[in-house]
Amino acid sequence: MTTAAPRAWNVLAEVMDPEIPVLSVLDLGIVRDVHESADGHEVRVDVTPTYSGCPATEVIVADIRAALSASYDEVDIRVRLSPAWTTDWMSQAGRDKLREFGITPPNGRALLPVLGEDRPDACPRCGSRDVEQLAGFGSTPCKALWRCVTCREPFDYFKVH
C-alpha cells in the first residue's frame, strides 16, 4: 500500500459509507491502493466492493470520485475484485465506531466454513452477552437482526464476511 499520498488519504478518511455514516471508506477497508502522480495532478485509487449486490458500492465509488476531484485534476478509480473484501479488513477504529453507533461489529475472523457459529459478542447498548437472533438478514447486506434478552432492545449485527 502506498503511503506517499497523504492528501489523498486525508480526503478518503472523510468519505463515509452512505448506509453507515460513521464509517469511512478507510474504516471499511475497501481502499486497497492509492497512487499519486509525481506532479500531484493525478490520483489512482483501487477499491474492492464489499458485497456482490450491495447498492451502496456504486454510490461509494461516485462519492470517492467527487471528493478527490476537488483536489486532483484526474481521478482514476479502479474496482478490484481479487482478493475479495472481508470484514477482517475493517479497522479497529471502525469497529469501535460501529458499536457506539448501535451496531455490534463482526465477532471473529472470516474463516470458511465457520459462518454457522457467527454471532455477536454482546448487545451494543447494555453490553449483555445474552443475545438471540431475530433474523439472519437485515436492512443491508452486511447486517443481521438480533435482540438483547437482558434489555429487550433489538439491534443490528455486522456479520462476519
Place this chain on the structure above:
Amino acid sequence: MSPTSEPAALPSVEAVADGCLLVSHRLTEWVGNAPTMEEDVALGNIALDLLGQARGLLSFLGDEDQLAYFRDADKFANPAICASPNGDFARTMLRQVFVDCWLEQVWSTLTEHEAEVVRGVAAKAVKENAYHRRHSRSWVLRLGDGTEESRRRLLLALEELWPLTAEITVPGWRESVTGVLVAATVPVPTAASVDDSAAAACASARRELLAEMQSLARAHPGASW
C-alpha cells in the same frame, strides 16, 4: 444409474450467470408477499446477492444488459431448477436448498478459474452463498420436521422438483443435499432421471419469467434511470 458413475460435469460460467439471474428474479416475486417481514427482507437480500453475482459474471461474458434483457429465452443456459416457479413457500425453500448446494460446489470450483474476474466474483460469492444455504437449510429442516401440513407440502415439493435435478451433475451436490434432507427427516430419493415433460414445463415457465423481466428494457431500449 448410480450417482458415482455419472460424469463429473462442471457448469459453464454462462450457466452459473443465468442460473443466478433467474433464481434471483424468482425470489423477488416473494418481496411484499413473504409470510413474515423478516422473511421478506431475507429473500430480498438473497435475491440481491444473486443478482450481484450474476452481474459480475455477465459483465465478464459481455454487455450485462444485452445479455440479461435482449437475449431470447432459448439462449439462456441456466439449470431448469433456477427458473422453476415459486409455488408455495416449501417449494421455494426446497428449490433454494437445491440451488444453494449447487452454487456451493460451483463457487468453490470457480475460485480456481483461469480468469481473474471470475475468481474474484466466486471468492465473494462463496461467503454469501454460505449465508443463503444456512437460511434455506434451516427452513427445510423446520418444514420437514414441523407440522403435518408443513411436512406434506415439503414432500410434495420434493416430488415436483426432484426430476429437475437430473441435470445437476457437479460433484458434491448430492452429498450436500442429502445432508439437508436427512436432517429434515425426509426420505432421500434415488438419483433423478431426466424427465422431458418436467423440462418442457420449465422451459415454458422461463419464457414467462423473461417476458416479464425483459419487457421494460425492450419497450424502452437504451433508457437509463
